[in-house]
Amino acid sequence: MKFEGYIDINKPIETVAKYFADPKYLGEYQEGxxxxxxxxxxxxxxxxxxxxxxxxxxxxxxxxETIVSNNLPNSFEAFYHHKHMDNTMKCEFTALSENETRYQVYVEYTRIDWFMPRLISILFPGMYKKPARKWMENFKNFVESQED
Structure with a gap:
């Protein structure tokens, strides 16, 4: 199962990449x-x-998390393993202007081996897109609220 999405952030690419790269900020936009x-x-x-x-x-x-390729501020790719599923995620950052950055995400679930998540992925594929979209929106709101 694959999906992708993007969001435009009103900050320079270097600022967006700085907050994305630092794990101390993950709790600001990833619930839990x-x-x-x-x-x-x-x-x-x-x-x-x-x-x-x-x-x-x-x-x-x-x-x-295993980092496959870290080419920030332009891109970041990682492999994520959980006992019930595996996925890859590639993030690309593109400067749209001096103060606007497009954050694009590509996710592919390569293994889902637990009954309920597999059933959900078949019946309701959008259920896997919702958390990724919410985290992107949370990230945008967080980065735009920062005074640099």
Whole structure:
């Protein structure tokens, strides 16, 4: 299952990339984010592996992120592993003007092996797009609210 989306942010590309690259800001736009812990490699570099911890109510989730390619401020690509699913995400940042940046996301779920998520992906594919879209909107609002 694949999907993509974009949002335009009223900040320069360097500013947008700065906030995107720093994990201390993840909790500002990803609901439930608790922490990101580097497990292997150099922080933010190609091949770096980190654990990402999320909690929503009683539900806890741990993702393993492997950075495939970090070419910020222009692009970032990573592979995410969870015990029930795997996906890749590529983000591209394009300067539309001196003070406007397009943030484009491409996501592909390559493995879903738990019954309910697989059923949801078949019956309601939009359910996987909604959180990604919400995080993009949250990110836009967060970055635009920052005084640089």
């Amino acid at each position: 984010f608790e922490k990101k812990v580097l497990e292997e490699g150099e922080k933010g570099q190609d091949g770096a592996i980190s654990k990402m911890y999320y909690k929503n109510g009683k539900y806890e989730m741990v993702l393993t």
